[in-house]
Amino acid sequence: MSxxxxxxVLRGCGGAMTLYGIYKIGSFVxxxxxxxxxxxxxxxxxxxxxxxxxxxxxxxxxxxxxxxxIGGGATGSGVALDSVSRGLKTALVExxxxxxxTSSRSTKLIHGGVRYLQKAILxxxxxxxxxVKEALHERANLLAIAPHLSYPLxxxxxxxxxxxxxxxxxxxxxxxxxxxxxxxxxxxxxSRERALELFPMLKxxxxxxxxxxxxxKLNVRLNVLFISIYHLV
Numbered sequence: 001m002s003x004x005x006x007x008x009v010l011r012g013c014g015g016a017m018t019l020y021g022i023y024k025i026g027s028f029v030x031x032x033x034x035x036x037x038x039x040x041x042x043x044x045x046x047x048x049x050x051x052x053x054x055x056x057x058x059x060x061x062x063x064x065x066x067x068x069x070i071g072g073g074a075t076g077s078g079v080a081l082d083s084v085s086r087g088l089k090t091a092l093v094e095x096x097x098x099x100x101x102t103s104s105r106s107t108k109l110i111h112g113g114v115r116y117l118q119k120a121i122l123x124x125x126x127x128x129x130x131x132v133k134e135a136l137h138e139r140a141n142l143l144a145i146a147p148h149l150s151y152p153l154x155x156x157x158x159x160x161x162x163x164x165x166x167x168x169x170x171x172x173x174x175x176x177x178x179x180x181x182x183x184x185x186x187x188x189x190x191s192r193e194r195a196l197e198l199f200p201m202l203k204x205x206x207x208x209x210x211x212x213x214x215x216x217k218l219n220v221r222l223n224v225l226f227i228s229i230y231h232l233v
Contacts, residue, residue, distance in 0.1 A: 049228060049231050050231060055231075059091060059093075062089070062091070064089070065089045065090065065091045066083070066088040066089045066090065067079075067080075067083045067088050067089070067090045067091070068090075068091050068092075068093070069083070069090065069091065069092040069093070070093055071093075071094060071095075071101070072092055072093075072094030072098040072099070072223075072227060073098070073099055073101055073102055073103035073223065074099065074102075074103040074106070074223055076092060076094070077092070077098065077099075077223050077226040077227050077230065078226060080092040080226075080227075080230045081226045081227075081229055081230045084230055090230070092227075092230065098223060098224060098227055099220050099223045099224070103220065103223060104220065107217075108217050108218050108219070108220065109153070109215055109216070109217055110138075110139045110142055110143070110150060110215060110216030110217060110218055111135065111139065111215040111216065112132045112133075112135040112136035112139060112175070112178070112179065112215070113131070113132050113135055114171065114172070114175050114213075116128050116131055116132050116135075117129070117132045117171070117174060117175055117178060118171060120132060121174065129178075132178060133178060136178060136179045136182055136183075137182060139182070139184075139215070139216050140179075140182035140184075142216065142218065142222075143184065143216050146218075146222055146225070149218060149219040149221055149222040149225065150216055150217065150218040150219065150222065151216065151217060152184045152185060152214050152215075152216060152217075153214065153215050153216060153217040154185075154212050154213075154214055155212065155213055155214070155215060156190070156195070156198075156199065156210050156211070156212050157172075157210060157211045157212075157213070158195060158199075158202055158203075158207060158209075158210045159207070159208045159209055159210060159211065160203075160206045160207055160208060161206075161208065162208055164208070165189070165208055165209060168211050169189060169211060172187045172211055172213045173187060175187070175213060176213070183214070184214035184215065184216060185214040186214075187211060187212060187213035187214065188211075188212055189209060189210070189211055189212075190209055190210040190211070190212060191209050192207050192208060192209050194209075194210075195207065195209055195210040
């Protein structure tokens with residue numbers, strides 16, 4: 001057991017040093033490509049949402065669009081809003097109601113990707129690290145600009161093997177570290193007794209404790225908000 005513990009500690013230290021190295025390299029070589037969207041002044045915005053007949057008429061009479069977005073889910077509405085805010089003539093079409101497909105069945109999580117960070121560390125994958133860093137930045141943006149439609153979500157991870165306690169703790173703390181000042185809330189460890197007090201339905205046999213970390217979650221109405229803004233621009 002002592003040999004396994006030493007091996008685990010060495011892996012943890014190595015992972016922490018690797019994470020720090022990836023962070024420094026990423027900060028040094030990362031190039032920021034910023035595309036400035038056209039400024040949208042209130043005078044340019046419409047005062048009401050167009051009716052369905054008006055939208056269909058515009059689709060039929062407009063000779064050409066820069067972008068056609070198929071699907072009014074989370075991705076489609078975001079692409080449409082981003083495109084029209086950059087001055088591109090954009091059309092969005094949806095077979096059913098907005099957010100009625102995949103977006104209605106997703107977890108609605110706003111996350112950076114703990115598993116992607118694990119891959120970045122274990123495989124020294126700088127691109128995975130950059131993706132996690134960007135996703136955490138966008139998570140912070142969304143929680144800031146739409147606090148009425150998004151909120152911090154605590155996620156509890158029960159642990160049933162003693163060696164997983166330091167392993168997962170290091171990984172979750174690395175997730176907090178990468179988020180930096182944009183972390184939602186700091187992760188923490190729960191004892192076995194406290195975890196069972198909060199979640200008595202947990203399997204008690206061999207339970208060592210639990211880790212709690214934070215990501216974000218959004219309300220599907222945020223998608224409708226994006227669609228509405230897209231029509232008003």
